[in-house]
Amino acid sequence: MMARAGLTTERLVQAGAELADEVGFDQVTVSALARRFDVKVASLYSHLRNSQDLKTRIALLALEEMADHAAEALAGRSGKEALTAFANVCRDYARAHPGRYTAARHPLDDATAAGSAGVRIAQLNRAILRGYDLAEPDQTHAVRLLGSVFHGYVSLETAGGFAHSAPDSEESWARILDALDSLLRNWPARP
Amino acid sequence: MMARAGLTTERLVQAGAELADEVGFDQVTVSALARRFDVKVASLYSHLRNSQDLKTRIALLALEEMADHAAEALAGRSGKEALTAFANVCRDYARAHPGRYTAARHPLDDATAAGSAGVRIAQLNRAILRGYDLAEPDQTHAVRLLGSVFHGYVSLETAGGFAHSAPDSEESWARILDALDSLLRNWPARP
DNA sequence: GAAGCTTCCTAAAGGGTTTAGGCAAACAGG
DNA sequence: CCTGTTTGCCTAAACCCTTTAGGAAGCTTC
Numbered sequence: 521m522m523a524r525a526g527l528t529t530e531r532l533v534q535a536g537a538e539l540a541d542e543v544g545f546d547q548v549t550v551s552a553l554a555r556r557f558d559v560k561v562a563s564l565y566s567h568l569r570n571s572q573d574l575k576t577r578i579a580l581l582a583l584e585e586m587a588d589h590a591a592e593a594l595a596g597r598s599g600k601e602a603l604t605a606f607a608n609v610c611r612d613y614a615r616a617h618p619g620r621y622t623a624a625r626h627p628l629d630d631a632t633a634a635g636s637a638g639v640r641i642a643q644l645n646r647a648i649l650r651g652y653d654l655a656e657p658d659q660t661h662a663v664r665l666l667g668s669v670f671h672g673y674v675s676l677e678t679a680g681g682f683a684h685s686a687p688d689s690e691e692s693w694a695r696i697l698d699a700l701d702s703l704l705r706n707w708p709a710r711p
Numbered sequence: 712m713m714a715r716a717g718l719t720t721e722r723l724v725q726a727g728a729e730l731a732d733e734v735g736f737d738q739v740t741v742s743a744l745a746r747r748f749d750v751k752v753a754s755l756y757s758h759l760r761n762s763q764d765l766k767t768r769i770a771l772l773a774l775e776e777m778a779d780h781a782a783e784a785l786a787g788r789s790g791k792e793a794l795t796a797f798a799n800v801c802r803d804y805a806r807a808h809p810g811r812y813t814a815a816r817h818p819l820d821d822a823t824a825a826g827s828a829g830v831r832i833a834q835l836n837r838a839i840l841r842g843y844d845l846a847e848p849d850q851t852h853a854v855r856l857l858g859s860v861f862h863g864y865v866s867l868e869t870a871g872g873f874a875h876s877a878p879d880s881e882e883s884w885a886r887i888l889d890a891l892d893s894l895l896r897n898w899p900a901r902p
Numbered sequence: 903g904a905a906g907c908t909t910c911c912t913a914a915a916g917g918g919t920t921t922a923g924g925c926a927a928a929c930a931g932g
Numbered sequence: 933c934c935t936g937t938t939t940g941c942c943t944a945a946a947c948c949c950t951t952t953a954g955g956a957a958g959c960t961t962c
Contacts, residue, residue, distance in 0.1 A: 527940075546737070551918055561919080563941045571919065627870055657878040661886040664873060665860065668887075672863025673855070679818055682855060687848040695852040695901070696859075702899040708889055718909075742949055752950080754910050762950065 525559050529567045532557075533577040540578055540619025545626070548619070550574060575626060580636050582620035586613050587637035590644045599651035600701040606648055607670055607697055614674045621674070652704040662704060669700065718748060720758045724768045731769055731810025736817070739810070741765060766817060771827050773811035777804050778828035781835045790842035791892040797839055798861055798888055805865045812865070843895040853895060860891065 535556055540548045550571050554561040568574045586609065593605040614621035628636060646663050654662055673696065676682065682689040726747055731739045741762050745752040759765050777800065784796040805812035819827060837854050845853055864887065867873065873880040 525941080549918065550920090560942060562921085562943080565920070566940065625866075625870070630875075657882070658886065660876075660878055661883045661890070664864070664867070664883045665887050665890060667872070668860050668863030668867060669856065670863070671867060672859030672861070675816075675866070676855070676859060676862060679816070681858070684821075685851075687851060691848070692852045692855045695849065696856050698899055698902060699852070699856060699894055702897070703890055703894045706893070706897065708893040710886070711889060740949065741951090751911060753912080753952085756951070757909070 525557050525563075527557060527559065527563065527567055529577070532564060532567055533574070533581055536574055536578045537581055537617075537620050537623070540623055541617050542619070545575070545578070545619045545622035548575065548578065575623065576628065576632065578620070579623040579626040579628060580632075582617070582624040583637040583641065585617075585620065586610070586624060587640040587644070589613060590641060594644055594647060600697075602648045602651055603666075603701055603704070604697050606644065607693075610670045611674050611677070611693065614678055618678055621678070625671070649704070652707075654704065654707055658707055662707065666700065669696065718750065718754065718758055720768070723748075723755060723758050724765070724772055727765055727769045728772055728808075728811050728814070731814055732808050733810070736766070736769070736810045736813035739766065739769065766814065767819065767823065769811070770814040770817040770819060771823075773808070773815040774828040774832065776808075776811065777801070777815060778831040778835070780804060781832060785835055785838060791888075793839045793842055794857075794892055794895070795888050797835065798884075801861045802865050802868070802884065805869055809869055812869070816862075840895070843898075845895065845898055849898055853898065857891065860887065 532553060536548055536553055539552060539556065543552070550564050550568065551561050553574070554564055568577075589609045589612075590606055593609045594602055597605050628638075633639075642663075645667060646659070648666065649659050649662055652662075673693070677689055682692065723744060727739055727744055730743060730747065734743070741755050741759065742752050744765070745755055759768075780800045780803075781797055784800045785793055788796050819829075824830075833854075836858060837850070839857065840850050840853055843853075864884070868880055873883065
């Protein structure tokens with residue numbers, strides 16, 4: 521009588537990620553996911569501990585995807601090429617998958633974060649700097665600066681911050697990458 | 712019999728902002744606010760259109776406060792002093808009022824945003840660059856860079872991004888401001 | 903002290919979350 | 933096969949948050 525829908529945690533998380541891109545990460549709800557599979561809400565609780573668990577898993581998926589894209593983009597590149605490639609991975613991913621990108625910024629507890637693809641992303645971020653001549657601790661400062669710029673720019677841009685004013689966002693992005701490259705090649709000594 | 716609680720929109724928004732700082736902006740709920748005033752939920756709907764309205768008003772309050780702090784901090788300063796002062800206003804506000812800071816990033820519709828203190832903040836941000844020698848369109852690119860760095864750094868820091876690793880966040884922040892100052896004084900020509 | 907406005911209330915409907923317990927489909931092994 | 937176990941999805945119910953409708957008590961003013 522009642523055909524099985526074939527639910528698994530993986531398929532639910534995947535569908536949850538698509539839902540996030542469509543309606544926004546904070547609109548992702550166990551109920552909405554159940555509707556999408558044409559199944560009663562309670563059925564999902566055999567595959568997901570709770571609503572928070574769903575969001576965490578979507579976040580982990582997004583981090584994996586970003587890390588994969590970044591690893592591919594950085595292969596065989598260095599210096600400004602690497603900088604640009606990594607930056608564009610962040611920006612392109614955020615524009616293609618706004619819900620997932622938001623998910624990737626979802627706070628994780630320390631243990632979960634340590635086991636996530638977030639550490640791979642951090643390593644790749646640091647790898648960019650191998651093409652520049654920076655010793656510790658300036659290298660770490662630079663990593664944090666790059667992370668801040670990429671995250672900040674993409675956040676503001678997707679929030680519509682630069683939409684309705686000249687010059688267009690594309691140009692600013694290119695010039696900001698020029699500026700960062702220049703800064704990394706001429707990192708100031710401690711005053 | 713039933714004493715009046717003396718609710719007004721202003722007091723509700725103020726209390727909502729405090730609540731946001733205590734439990735997080737997205738945990739701010741009409742019900743929680745009613746509990747805080749020891750009043751039935753429905754009573755608040757004479758003062759607030761709905762839950763979204765509450766959040767928007769908290770966002771506007773936060774923007775006002777940040778603009779006020781920034782204006783005071785920038786008075787009589789220029790160049791790196793102004794850069795540092797403005798940056799610290801953002802960071803200090805976010806640490807003192809994490810819920811409000813999140814609220815300030817809450818998306819507003821165009822009309823609301825145009826009438827908010829957000830435009831004052833944008834003007835002040837641009838005013839920092841008067842101490843540096845940048846012509847348009849590079850000035851706009853630089854404004855966007857600064858906004859991205861401040862927002863990005865503060866977001867990552869409050870999310871715990873730099874908490875458990877050396878060198879400490881304080882030092883990175885100082886060196887990043889050095890680096891930005893240096894970059895603004897040596898802004899690269901278009902390649 | 904009555905009129906009218908304001909402030910807060912009760913009541914109710916609708917939706918999301920989560921748990922407990924049940925029945926039937928899928929899958930083993932004999 | 934067909935029988936026992938596991939698994940997958942169900943119903944039912946409790947709880948919380950949102951929002952609207954309509955009522956009653958307090959404050960103001962004359």
